[in-house]
Amino acid sequence: SIMPAALSAISNGARNGVLYKGGVHLENLAHINAIAFDKTGTLTNGKPKVTDFLVDPDADENELLAVTAAIEQESNHPLAQAIVLYAADKNLPELTIENMQDVSGQGVTASIQGVQWKIGKGDFVGNEQSRNFMGGAAQGLASEGKTIVFIERGGIIAGLIALKDTVRKETKQAIETLKSRGIYTVMLTGDNETTAKAIAEEAGLNHYIAECMPDEKVKEVKRLKHHFQQVAMVGDGINDAPALAAANVGIAMGEGTDVALETADVVLMKNDLPKITKAIQLSTRMNKIV
Ligand code: ADP
Ligand code: MG
Numbered sequence: 001s002i003m004p005a006a007l008s009a010i011s012n013g014a015r016n017g018v019l020y021k022g023g024v025h026l027e028n029l030a031h032i033n034a035i036a037f038d039k040t041g042t043l044t045n046g047k048p049k050v051t052d053f054l055v056d057p058d059a060d061e062n063e064l065l066a067v068t069a070a071i072e073q074e075s076n077h078p079l080a081q082a083i084v085l086y087a088a089d090k091n092l093p094e095l096t097i098e099n100m101q102d103v104s105g106q107g108v109t110a111s112i113q114g115v116q117w118k119i120g121k122g123d124f125v126g127n128e129q130s131r132n133f134m135g136g137a138a139q140g141l142a143s144e145g146k147t148i149v150f151i152e153r154g155g156i157i158a159g160l161i162a163l164k165d166t167v168r169k170e171t172k173q174a175i176e177t178l179k180s181r182g183i184y185t186v187m188l189t190g191d192n193e194t195t196a197k198a199i200a201e202e203a204g205l206n207h208y209i210a211e212c213m214p215d216e217k218v219k220e221v222k223r224l225k226h227h228f229q230q231v232a233m234v235g236d237g238i239n240d241a242p243a244l245a246a247a248n249v250g251i252a253m254g255e256g257t258d259v260a261l262e263t264a265d266v267v268l269m270k271n272d273l274p275k276i277t278k279a280i281q282l283s284t285r286m287n288k289i290v
Pocket of ligand 1: 077080105119149214237239
């Protein structure tokens with residue numbers, strides 16, 4: 001049975017932009033010792049912008065961008081949308097792509113007129129080649145917190161696009177407040193090590209795990225539960241849904257994907273990260289009353 005204190009706390013939450021799918025989740029929030037956060041769209045605004053486009057001197061810049069945009073047009077990843085937008089006003093030819101494949105957490109592949117293209121992270125296009133591309137240019141860009149998307153044409157890396165997503169203005173304070181309550185904060189991201197480190201430092205997290213595939217996010221949440229007993233996971237993407245389900249409390253950003261909203265126990269309306277600390281305070285107070 002839901003206690004009157006819980007009912008009033010739930011309605012108080014709803015008025016304040018936090019939706020609980022049951023009193024038990026509100027109660028559980030008081031006991032959370034660690035919180036795992038997805039990066040893109042959760043700690044960051046999730047609206048990356050292209051900052052750099054580097055092309056091998058032997059490659060055709062217009063061809064690279066036209067093909068990349070044509071392939072990314074078929075993907076709904078935030079990086080894909082940003083690349084399409086970047087290419088939009090450049091008067092590039094329209095291309096017909098074939099066999100497009102969207103590899104979750106990695107990148108995309110397709111062929112055009114018999115040439116095979118691969119667009120995505122370093123791991124995806126080949127680590128050594130991506131590290132050496134244009135004298136290791138990716139490393140410097142990544143250390144600025146930029147995400148690197150490599151463009152591979154017929155097995156050879158021909159270019160890269162760097163994108164920067166900004167950390168939400170409220171993220172740093174929210175993390176600070178959680179840490180001051182003794183809560184351990186971790187970022188889980190599919191992005192590369194250098195970019196992840198830069199963003200995690202900017203946000204002030206205790207820890208981060210990079211190159212984290214969707215199924216690995218679940219494993220990390222389970223590992224955290226082993227160490228910290230009560231663990232919350234905050235995310236917004238389809239990718240995050242299994243990890244939200246694995247956590248003691250799954251928290252979705254209100255503007256996140258439907259799957260994340262359906263799977264979560266708690267929804268933050270308006271993507272309002274500081275509401276997590278509000279919710280924990282509310283929960284602690286309610287448990288004292290009960
Ligand atoms: P995050 O955990 O930060 O939300 P994802 O797991 O969605 O990131 O993706 C991890 C990495 O895979 C991205 O940083 C990017 O390098 C690469 N990637 C994924 N999807 C695409 C795409 N459509 N186009 C290019 N790169 C992609
Ligand atoms: Mg995300």
